Amino acid sequence: MSGLPDLHVNAAGLCCSLGYHLDAAVCALRANMDHFRESAFYSQGGDPVQVASLPEKVYGAQRLQRWVEHAVQDCLSTIADPAALFDERRSAVVILVADAQRPSSEGDDPAEAVRAALERLAARYGVDAPAPAAYVIRHGRAGLVAGLRQARAALDAGKAQVLLVGVDSLLNAADINFYLQEERLFVPGNTDGFVPGEAAAALVLGATPAPTGGIRIAGLGSANERGTLDGSVPNRSEGLTAAIREACAEAQVAPGHLQFRLSDQNGEHFYTRDATNAITRVMAGTRQPAFLTLADKLGDIGAATGPAMLAWLSRDLHHPQRRPGHAGLLHLANDAGLRNAVVVHAPKE
Incomplete structure (x- = not known):
């Protein structure tokens, strides 16, 4: 032990191109599957850009909000007292979103999509209490450690649990065009690139492990x-x-x-x-x-x-x-x- 407060992952959820729920996604991951497919975005050479996406016709902030709802609901389905997650006296929320340098950061704020999703879920569970304090980390892929340190601080301050949510989508014109111009996407003629995707993931973190072990x-x-x-x-x-x-x-x-x-x-x-x-x-x-x-x-x-x-x-x-x-x-x-x-x-x- 390091002497610092422990962190345990006591519940988890994931909504991604492999499934709306963590169990579905894990099965696909174990089978080494992907869901890459051609999109409506095109490279400079006229080839469709491969993306990893779910077949939804909802776009923008509402799309991200839906992903977050699925991921958080995954968590709620496995914890003993779901309503406590929406009570500011017992919980805190940490939100990981894209870094401020991303071209799409000038559009809708993903953190607001998370807040909207949590409001809808709280209403569904009949919670009539002030929402937990939310801390937003804008470091993109490398926001995890800052988020976990914030969660550790909240637990050390007396919170019973922390909901950590990461949400992002690179499937928008601003980001796609930028990465195409930078020659960073995996398209015909460029193997030194990545496939853009989208997902929301949620974790319930505690200072002690859940009875099932975390x-x-x-x-x-x-x-x-x-x-x-x-x-x-x-x-x-x-x-x-x-x-x-x-x-x-x-x-x-x-x-x-x-x-x-x-x-x-x-x-x-x-x-x-x-x-x-x-x-x-x-x-x-x-x-x-x-x-x-x-x-x-x-x-x-x-x-x-x-x-x-x-x-x-x-x-x-x-x-x-x-x-x-x-x-x-x-x-x-x-x-x-x-x-x-x-x-x-x-x-x-």
């Missing part, structure tokens, strides 16, 4: 990488290396004892090299951990990536035959240089 978040680390995507400053993976070492030190676990790593890398070579270099440096002289990814099944889901990782692990780490190990590492990065690392442990048997 995965334990043992260590958190974050740092900044000076290297840039355009290569104007060489990337030496110093940021991710520092973040991993901080997370391992907080968890009081040697990097060589980690049995798996779950990466947010999305197919762009820059992030693949960044992660590989950091892992090689940190794990020098030890056995390399099993390597897991989500983006090859879900596409790049931005700010929902970290919560989606933990949601997936909340299912598979419970099963001795399915889990990749007892202790593992999650690592994430964003375009601004922020790097995250999280050490997790499987529930005690």
